Amino acid sequence: MDVVSDSICRIQLALAVKALLNLAVIGLNWQYMHKSFMGYFCISLSFLDLIHTVNFSIIYWLTNFAILGFHITVYHIYLLLQISTLTYSILHWPVFIIAGLDYYWTFPFSKPLSPTRKAVYAASLALVWISAVMYVFFFSDYDSEDSFSPMEHQSFLLIKSQCASLSLVVLAVITCVVIYCRSGLLSLFKSFRGEPYTEGSTCVFFYKLDLDEGYKKPTLTYIAVCFIGTWFPFVYLQLIIMVFRIEVVPFLELNVPWLCFLNSFLIGAVYWHLNQDVAVLKHSEIPDGFCNWTFAPSPDCIKKALPDTTSVTVALIITP
Incomplete structure (x- = not known):
């Protein structure tokens, strides 16, 4: 379990640094973040990363506990990490394309956001996240079995992401x-x-x-x-x-x-x-x-x- 604990600590540290970096960038550029779909997505991503960090920390420090009849163990950290890893890996191109279309249609960015446009951004944001999660559960290699070893769980951290092709x-x-x-x-x-x-x-x-x-x-x-x-x-x-x-x-x-x-x-x-x-x-x-x-x-x-x-x-x- 020492290997597992070290691995989880490294994951927690990486997630915490990422969440703080996201919050810092958003805080410094808040006046621009709420003016486009990309800004809305950045805010949602920062919020979800913060939630992940808190959840992983709670599961790790409480070790074994039950909630609503479910027995939660440290292996659920890897299970949640599988879901987030697979979800994040397929979002680069969709977000890039939607943001590009948003800028193309709203150019030259001179009009303030109307309530209708804000609602469209919120609906688009929800659609993107829900579609990504549904794809992970029904079409990807996601497996909810928690009987795997930690090394088998960590193999999901090495899946291919769209980031390389977009970069x-x-x-x-x-x-x-x-x-x-x-x-x-x-x-x-x-x-x-x-x-x-x-x-x-x-x-x-x-x-x-x-x-x-x-x-x-x-x-x-x-x-x-x-x-x-x-x-x-x-x-x-x-x-x-x-x-x-x-x-x-x-x-x-x-x-x-x-x-x-x-x-x-x-x-x-x-x-x-x-x-x-x-x-x-x-x-x-x-x-x-x-x-x-x-x-x-x-x-x-x-x-x-x-x-x-x-x-x-x-x-x-x-x-x-």
Whole structure:
């Protein structure tokens, strides 16, 4: 039982750290969390992780007890962990797709949430969780038998998750964007080596964009700089996990920081795809507390104002 106790202690510690991290991120970005489906899902995930941590702790510290005629033992920790692991492992792509559709339909995020939209988010959230749990019970490898050894229970921690495939797709898209926007990114990199204009805590870097390359490419360069500049450590971490094939248990892979990363990615992708609908997107209207999505007027507006101009010097404003 020493091996079992050590294993449970490690699981409890991992769950507690994850729950605290989720709560910290949500607390710091609360004003953005209740403005989108992704924010609603992050709140629900944080709540469920906290409930899991409390339940596992109660079962472990009380050891053997009965409630409503059911005899609860430490093996039920692994049983609950099976359910949560299998459920979390199949939610990455559904949440990613639903959040993407939400941003596509509600772009440019200028309207406050109406009661109807809040009800739709709540109903969608319930549908996602219920569907995932039903899939686990009726179509997955879930087994409710509690006569297995702890090692057999722990084998469920190594099941395949959707996180790896989704991370691979996101990294591939980022790589393609960097290659496509290499000229603008290189120009920006060179501007960093010069002397920026500094006023207080704000730095302004000036660099040239070629308008003959098209109107969407400069905007995509802006988006790439904003996203990669904010999430570069996380992108680097995902790259290390993919290259060295580091195994992360599924119940830890689905966390609020990861969902916030996907949230910024989706906002950038939707804005670039639909940027012709608006000229300027204000930071306060975007449900993202990480990336400062503030853009200058689009190259299309500049081209109309200066029809004979083939290139323009633009400014990238960086504030803490």
